[in-house]
Amino acid sequence: MAELFPYFPRQNQNEIMEEITDAIRHKRQFIFESGTGSGKTICVLSAALAYALDNHKKIIYTTRTNAQQQQVIHELRAIQKKSNDKRIYGVGMQGRGNMCLLARENQEIQNGNAEELSRFCSYQKKLAVSEKRKGCRYYHDFLGEKDRVGTIMEWAQKHLPTAEEFTEACEKQALCPYEINKLMVHNALVVIVPYVYVFDKTIRIKLFDWLSISEDDVILIIDEAHNLPDYLRELFSAELSTWMLNSCLLEADQFGDPSLADGRISVSAFCKELMDIVNVLRDTYVYGVLEGGIRSINPEKNDALIPSHELEVEILSRLKTTSKTLRDIISDLYAYGEKIQEYKQKDGKLPRSYLHNLGVFLGFWTSIEMDQYIKLVVDTGQGKNPRVEAYCLDPSMGTDILKEVHCSIHMSGTLEPLDEYRDSLGLPLETRMAIYPSPFPPENRKIFFVCDVTTQYNELTKDRTIVPQMWKYVSDICNKFEKNTMVSFPSYNTLAIFQRNGYFAEIQRCLYIEEQHMSQSDLMELVSEFKSCGDGNGNSAALFTVMGGRISEGMDFPAEQLEIAVIVGIPYPKPTARQRGLQNYYDQKFGKGWEYTVQAPAARKMLQAIGRLIRNENDRGVAVILDKRAPRFHQYIKEMRESKDILRDISRFMNQQGSSNS
Ligand code: SF4
Numbered sequence: 001m002a003e004l005f006p007y008f009p010r011q012n013q014n015e016i017m018e019e020i021t022d023a024i025r026h027k028r029q030f031i032f033e034s035g036t037g038s039g040k041t042i043c044v045l046s047a048a049l050a051y052a053l054d055n056h057k058k059i060i061y062t063t064r065t066n067a068q069q070q071q072v073i074h075e076l077r078a079i080q081k082k083s084n085d086k087r088i089y090g091v092g093m094q095g096r097g098n099m100c101l102l103a104r105e106n107q108e109i110q111n112g113n114a115e116e117l118s119r120f121c122s123y124q125k126k127l128a129v130s131e132k133r134k135g136c137r138y139y140h141d142f143l144g145e146k147d148r149v150g151t152i153m154e155w156a157q158k159h160l161p162t163a164e165e166f167t168e169a170c171e172k173q174a175l176c177p178y179e180i181n182k183l184m185v186h187n188a189l190v191v192i193v194p195y196v197y198v199f200d201k202t203i204r205i206k207l208f209d210w211l212s213i214s215e216d217d218v219i220l221i222i223d224e225a226h227n228l229p230d231y232l233r234e235l236f237s238a239e240l241s242t243w244m245l246n247s248c249l250l251e252a253d254q255f256g257d258p259s260l261a262d263g264r265i266s267v268s269a270f271c272k273e274l275m276d277i278v279n280v281l282r283d284t285y286v287y288g289v290l291e292g293g294i295r296s297i298n299p300e301k302n303d304a305l306i307p308s309h310e311l312e313v314e315i316l317s318r319l320k321t322t323s324k325t326l327r328d329i330i331s332d333l334y335a336y337g338e339k340i341q342e343y344k345q346k347d348g349k350l351p352r353s354y355l356h357n358l359g360v361f362l363g364f365w366t367s368i369e370m371d372q373y374i375k376l377v378v379d380t381g382q383g384k385n386p387r388v389e390a391y392c393l394d395p396s397m398g399t400d401i402l403k404e405v406h407c408s409i410h411m412s413g414t415l416e417p418l419d420e421y422r423d424s425l426g427l428p429l430e431t432r433m434a435i436y437p438s439p440f441p442p443e444n445r446k447i448f449f450v451c452d453v454t455t456q457y458n459e460l461t462k463d464r465t466i467v468p469q470m471w472k473y474v475s476d477i478c479n480k481f482e483k484n485t486m487v488s489f490p491s492y493n494t495l496a497i498f499q500r501n502g503y504f505a506e507i508q509r510c511l512y513i514e515e516q517h518m519s520q521s522d523l524m525e526l527v528s529e530f531k532s533c534g535d536g537n538g539n540s541a542a543l544f545t546v547m548g549g550r551i552s553e554g555m556d557f558p559a560e561q562l563e564i565a566v567i568v569g570i571p572y573p574k575p576t577a578r579q580r581g582l583q584n585y586y587d588q589k590f591g592k593g594w595e596y597t598v599q600a601p602a603a604r605k606m607l608q609a610i611g612r613l614i615r616n617e618n619d620r621g622v623a624v625i626l627d628k629r630a631p632r633f634h635q636y637i638k639e640m641r642e643s644k645d646i647l648r649d650i651s652r653f654m655n656q657q658g659s660s661n662s
Contacts (some may be wrong), residue, residue: 006081108349122438219408267333394585478542565610583598
C-alpha cells in the first residue's frame with residue numbers, strides 16, 4: 001500500500017488506509033466520513049489497489065456525477081507514475097448520452113434515456129454489420145479498423161485519459177468511444193462509473209459482463225456517499241404528468257389512434273380520461289374544493305398523499321370496467337408502444353414512445369408494494385403540469401448488490417450520523433464506521449452564527465424586519481471585505497425573495513448569481529469567472545448560490561478563490577407531503593424520523609457549503625450562519641460560535657491571517 005501512495009501521507013491518511021485494508025481483507029462493509037480536501041480518493045485507491053493486485057480483484061469506483069470521475073483519474077495517474085506498474089490501469093465510463101458520437105450529432109438522440117439509446121445503438125450496429133454504408137459509421141470503422149482501435153487502446157492504457165479526453169481522441173479517429181471503452185473495461189483494474197451502472201440492475205448486468213468477473217471479485221467504492229439514499233429513492237420512484245399524457249395524445253394522433261382492450265376505448269379517449277383524473281386528484285387533494293366548487297388554493301402547498309388505489313378505482317369507475325380490462329389496456333399500450341419504437345428505430349430516430357412509457361408506468365403503479373412507497377399528486381408548476389407520483393421511501397430496495405460484492409467502501413465529507421446512512425441502506429449492524437477529524441489546522445477556519453435573524457417561515461411572515469436585517473448582514477459582509485464570498489440560500493425561492501426586493505443593487509462587488517436551470521457550460525463559465533476574481537488585487541466578487549446545488553456540493557475553490565461563506569438560513573427540507581411521508585416512514589422503522597430526514601440532511605447541506613472554504617492545509621476561511629436555529633446543529637458543527645458583532649469577528653480573523661502571512 002505504501003508503495004502505491006504517491007504523496008507523503010498525513011497521519012490520518014495512514015489510519016484511513018489501514019482501516020480500508022482491514023475492511024477489504026475481512027470482506028466487511030466500511031463507512032467513513034473525512035472532511036473535504038482530506039484526500040479520501042487517494043487513500044481508498046491506494047489501499048484497494050494494493051489488495052486487488054495481490055488477490056485478483058477489480059475495483060468499481062462509483063461517483064454521483066461525471067465531473068467527479070476526473071479527480072479519480074488524476075489520482076490513478078499519480079499512482080501509476082509512482083509505482084510504474086502497468087497493471088494499474090483504469091477506465092472512466094459514461095453513458096451513451098455523453099459517449100455516442102452519433103448522438104452528439106443529433107440533439108433529439110442525445111436527449112434519449114439509457115434504454116432508448118441502447119436500443120438506438122443496437123439497431124445502428126445491426127445495420128452497420130448487415131448493410132454496407134448504412135447504420136453507424138463509427139461502429140463500422142470500429143469493426144473494420146482493428147489497428148487504429150489497438151493504437152487508441154494502447155494510448156489510453158498508457159495515458160489514462162478522462163472519459164472526456166478519451167471520447168475526444170476517438171472522435172478524431174472517427175471510432176466509437178463507447179465500444180472501445182467496453183473492450184478496455186475487460187482488462188481494466190479500476191472502472192469509474194456513475195451510480196446508475198451499479199444500482200440499475202439492467203445496466204449492472206452488462207457492466208459485469210464486460211468486466212467478465214463475478215460480484216464476489218469486486219471491491220466497490222461509493223464516493224460522495226451521502227447522495228446515495230436520495231439517488232436510490234429517485235431511481236425507484238415513478239411519475240405520470242399531464243405533459244406526458246399530452247405527448248401520448250400527440251403520439252396517438254400521429255399513429256392512427258388505435259383502440260385498446262378489444263375496442264373498448266381509443267388511446268386518445270383513455271389518455272384524456274387519465275388527464276382529467278390527474279387534474280381532479282390535484283383539485284381535490286392539493287387545492288381542496290370548497291362548497292360551490294371554489295378551489296382553495298394555498299401557494300405553500302404543492303403536493304398531497306392520495307389513497308393507494310384511488311387512481312385505478314377512478315379509471316375503472318369512469319370506464320365502467322374491471323381490473324382485468326385495465327390489465328388488457330396496459331398490455332395493449334405496451335404493445336403499441338413497442339411497435340412505435342420499432343418504427344422510429346427503423347427511421348433512424350430516437351426509439352421513444354410515450355404510449356410505451358405510459359404502459360410501463362401503469363403496470364408499475366398497479367403492482368407496487370405500498371409499505372415501501374407513498375402515492376402523491378403533485379403540482380409544482382402552478383397548475384401547468386400536475387402529476388401523480390409513486391415515491392420510493394426505502395433506498396435499501398436497491399442495495400442487494402452491496403451484499404454480493406467482496407466488500408464495499410462508502411465515503412463522504414459529510415455523512416454524519418453514520419448509523420442513519422447504514423440503516424437507510426439496510427447494511428448490517430456490524431458494518432465498520434468511522435469519522436476522521438479534519439487534518440487541517442483548526443485555527444484556519446472559523447464558523448460564526450448570529451441570533452437575531454432566521455428564515456423560519458412563521459417568523460418571516462410575522463416580522464417584516466427580518467429579511468432587511470438578514471440582507472444588511474449579507475451586504476455589509478460583501479462590501480466590507482475584499483474577499484471572494486459565497487452566499488448560499490436554502491432554496492431558489494428564498495434567493496428570489498431577496499432578488500425581488502431589489503437588494504442585490506446594494507452589493508458593490510462583481511456579482512454572480514446561479515440560476516435554477518442554468519446549463520452546465522453556463523454554470524462552469526460563471527464559476528470560473530468568479531474564481532478568477534479571487535486574485536487578491538481588490539477584484540473580489542460575490543457568488544449567490546443555493547445549498548445542495550451543483551456549486552455548493554461539487555466544486556473546489558482553493559486559496560483566495562473563496563474566503564468567506566455566508567449561509568442564509570437553515571436549509572430544512574420543505575414540509576411537503578412527500579417529506580412528511582418520508583419522516584413518518586423513518587419514525588416507524590427506526591424511531592428517528594426528524595433526526596434522519598430533516599436534521600441530518602440540513603446539516604449536510606450546510607457542511608458541504610462551508611466545506612468549500614478549506615481544500616488544503618494552507619487555506620483559511622470564515623463561515624457565517626445567519627439563523628438563530630444554528631445552535632441545534634452543534635452536534636454536527638462543533639466549532640461554531642455565536643457572534644454579537646459579525647463584522648468585527650470577521651475582521652479579527654482576517655487580521656490574524658494578515659499577521660500570519662507577513
Ligand atoms: Fe453511438 Fe457507438 Fe452505438 Fe454508434 S456504435 S450508435 S457511435 S454508441
